[in-house]
Amino acid sequence: MSGFLWFNCPVNADVPLLGSASAGDLLRLLRDGVPRTRNELTAVTGLARSTVRARLDTLLDAGLVSDGGNEASTGGRPAGRFVFNARARVVLAAEVGATHATVAITDLTGAPLAVRRLEQDIADGPDAVLAGLVATWRSLLTEAELDSVRPAGVGIGLPGPVEHSTGRPNNPPIMPGWDGYDVPARVGAEFGVPVLVDNEVNLMALGEHRTCFPDAEHLIVVKVATGIGSGFISNGMLHRGAVGAAGDLGHILAPNAGDVPCRCGNTGCLEAVAGGPAIAASLRAGGIEAHTSADVVALVRAGNPEAGKAVREAGRTIGEVLATCVSMFNPSLIVVGGTVALAGEMLLAGVREAIYRRSLPLATGKLRIVPSQAGDDAGVLGAAAMVVEHVLSPAVVDRDLA
Amino acid sequence: MSGFLWFNCPVNADVPLLGSASAGDLLRLLRDGVPRTRNELTAVTGLARSTVRARLDTLLDAGLVSDGGNEASTGGRPAGRFVFNARARVVLAAEVGATHATVAITDLTGAPLAVRRLEQDIADGPDAVLAGLVATWRSLLTEAELDSVRPAGVGIGLPGPVEHSTGRPNNPPIMPGWDGYDVPARVGAEFGVPVLVDNEVNLMALGEHRTCFPDAEHLIVVKVATGIGSGFISNGMLHRGAVGAAGDLGHILAPNAGDVPCRCGNTGCLEAVAGGPAIAASLRAGGIEAHTSADVVALVRAGNPEAGKAVREAGRTIGEVLATCVSMFNPSLIVVGGTVALAGEMLLAGVREAIYRRSLPLATGKLRIVPSQAGDDAGVLGAAAMVVEHVLSPAVVDRDLA
Structure with missing residues (x-):
């Protein structure tokens, strides 16, 4: 058992040792938007009264905290309350x-x-x-x-x-x-x-998580547009990967993609066979005029059955590449967005079909696959x-x- | 932009609002093993002196903190220091x-x-x-x-x-x-x-990370033995997945696995074609007596070329399943352990070969693939x-x- 560097054990890595009761910490406490009196802040933090006063003064001077009105009077002079000022910057x-x-x-x-x-x-x-x-x-x-x-x-x-x-x-x-x-x-x-x-x-992914799905600890957001990409939230945090390359779904080799050229210079990439322009190209091959993701979505919405079928097939191909990710990452939620997703249930149906067919049963037992909620603003x-x-x-x- | 629940935004989710200067916080500070005086603790935390005294008394009574000797005298009476007592429990x-x-x-x-x-x-x-x-x-x-x-x-x-x-x-x-x-x-x-x-x-994965690779933010540990499994560290934290199923590498469908039966009841699972008993079975088919992972490792160590080749091929198969994970998860480090890994470089060479051939170049640019450091104790x-x-x-x- 010798040779381990126990002193390297990052027991405190997640929390700064110093400043555990700094002005910044006081502000973090107030960011919930609840107005509090000096006495309340002293009680909650365990700080000295003089310290709370000094830190509040600093935050008031910076404009980050403002007057939050008085507490309801209980007989004596009502105490002033302090509140986070979200419009300070x-x-x-x-x-x-x-x-x-x-x-x-x-x-x-x-x-x-x-x-x-x-x-x-x-x-x-x-x-x-x-x-x-x-x-x-x-x-x-x-x-x-x-x-x-x-x-x-x-x-x-x-x-x-x-x-x-x-x-x-x-x-x-x-x-x-x-x-x-x-x-x-x-x-x-x-x-x-x-x-x-x-x-x-x-x-x-961060936008969907923070605004619409804050309770989903592990989540994958997939964007299907001209390109295809994904973002992962793990333990509530963005998983960027070692060099920021995590989630680069679009350039993974798609099953049965053959040698379709991709704009990245390689062949057989997922987005070269299942992105919006690729779907449009497959429709043109069948004599239907379409060039962009928007064209494809318009055709689906107009009830064109070939377009619906092509979008669903693209969803299946994306789902096949995602299936291994689902088995390995075990998300509780997959959110599908991007312009092609505006085609509605057709894309989701294909994604769901492939994931439920190919992923491990335990990993899909409680998995939800839903359309983007934050939409263009995510x-x-x-x-x-x-x-x-x-x-x-x-x-x-x-x-x-x- | 309407409809978002801004008040749901978990701005403080990572840090408890209360108790920011509790006995537990004081202990967290002392867990680095550095002895500190009362004055030092007061200065570092901003707590009232009486609060530091009360919290230290609580920790001393519980045995979690003990006498850490006196500070070097500077003329007056030297102040006592307090230190984390790792042998308290x-x-x-x-x-x-x-x-x-x-x-x-x-x-x-x-x-x-x-x-x-x-x-x-x-x-x-x-x-x-x-x-x-x-x-x-x-x-x-x-x-x-x-x-x-x-x-x-x-x-x-x-x-x-x-x-x-x-x-x-x-x-x-x-x-x-x-x-x-x-x-x-x-x-x-x-x-x-x-x-x-x-x-x-x-x-x-947690053991390798905490004791041997604390600086690797994103890491995958693969165990190759009778079964095959993996564990992920994301942002320094264990990624368990929604139902604890993350990293279940062994039962993903392996490429070209055909209908080899797996002990889990399915067919074509990775561990059914690349686990220790599967490698032994492939050797028996060639007339070489082997049944367990240990038999395979002994043959490789004795220089048996067929055994070395079979282990390398198993490594390639594992690497092919890992390749998509590498593209998606972008780890900085893959650690390979388990009894089959005791065969040494042969397994790693196969894993490396397949990952570097199949994963996206950006995701492998700074990737290291190394044998387990914590070994049987991980x-x-x-x-x-x-x-x-x-x-x-x-x-x-x-x-x-x-």
Whole structure:
């Protein structure tokens, strides 16, 4: 039994040793939105009264806490209450897809204050795309009369693998000019605040989890559009993987895909046989005019039986690749979103059919497979949640207030 | 954007709101093993001096903190220091495999004080197997002269899916009589302490992570023996899945497995074609006498080329099933253990070959595939770590001391 480095055992890794009763911790407590008096805060935290007073003063000065009215009088002078001020700062959030972007301003709970959708081609490169985002945030701030509110941070989702710790795209297959580009430096120079970057499907997963499925501890979100991707939540946390490549479903070799070429340069990738354009191509081969995911969805909605059949077959192919993931990851929930998912039950039926046929029975016993709830906003809501969780973490609050 | 339940957003889900400066928190701080004075604890926590004094008294009374000597004198009377007492309680840990068990007593850091290996057949059922564990713990406590030390908790790994929240096996394929059995009730009645139960390969993953690879945030441990299983660590935490079925590698359909029958009742399962007995069967078909994993390993070690080739081929088959997991989960590390892994590089070479051939390049760029470091003790070390992290968590400490 010798040779183990017991002192390496990270018993305290999840909780900072210091600052266990800092201003940041007091703010974390108040983020539930419940107004509390000084006495209540002293009782709950065990802090010295003078410490609570000093930390509240710091938070009041920063605007992060405000007057929450008086408690109901019990005879003496009623005590003042303090409440988290979610409008003290704004968050700038964006989800950038291959051909569209969703840009938003949110408050410090991640609730949207203004949203705009852009047509934007990721292949225009980082300078053009990021300048477009910056201009849109500035324009939204002005329109919503939020120019005077300080931004707390920026969150951006991009349609490829991202090294989250540096904010740089990592060998993204469909993003010419973006590999290794320092997104935080470019955008941080505009606003002077932290810029967090992640894969857009990871942020869709975070958005669905935080806003619609907070009780699902283990969840997979699948996006089916021009490309196909997925994001994992494990133990309530985003699972990014070692280099930000987790969930890259679209470029896994699909069963029976043959040598269909993929835009990434390989052949037989899942998205090359089951993405929106691939479904459209299969319809054209049968004499039906269709080019995009939107064309396919329109045909399904119009009741075209060939289109419905093609979407269901794409769902089966996606489900076959997901089946091994379900056996291994044992999620309680799979959420299916993306433009092709707008075709409705046809896609889900195919996904369900393949997963229930191929996955281990125990892993599917309590599995739900449902359509996206947050819809087009999932990614931008996830981007905002990522920023809020970072900038309001006690360590960051304490550093900012020091 | 309407319809989202913002108040559901679990901003504080990871940290308890109350007790942020409780006795349990003070103990968590001291678990790093560094002796500290009252003044140092007051300064670090921001607690009132009287609060620190009261909480230290509680911890001293419980024996969890002890005298850590005096600080170096600076002229005045030197102040006394307080230190975590890892010998205040013992942990009873066991990993139960199909035919063997490893039983241990550890201290409150999870470091082993006594270990014994048993021959034990899981198919004897829960009454016989658990009685064997209980008798072994009692015997080890006596031999190590630890009878007088109170147990803090019991941790048990079992060779099948376990619903961790209840400690009951969940449809385990090779454990007749165990389905739904209330393991914590049976063992808790003996010792009167919390009993935590998990899948043994999950606990191997926890053991490898906590003792040998604490810096690997995302890791997969694969056990190749009579059966084949795996355990995932995501963001440094065990990923158990929705019903404790995550990582059930052995019963995934293997490529080209045909209709080889598996002991679970299905056909074509990975462990039916690549587990130790399956490798032995393939050797017998070539006229070489072999029945168990140990026979196979002995042949490989004796330089038998057919045995080496068969183990490598099994490694390839395992690697092919793992390849999709690698693309999706993007681990930084795969640790290969279990009795067949004792054959050495042959198994790893096959696993590496298939994973590097089939997984996405980005997901394998920084991937290491290594043999088990904790070896036979990985599971029992993980069982102890699971118990320590539970019983020394601030919430549980505070409840116990209340």
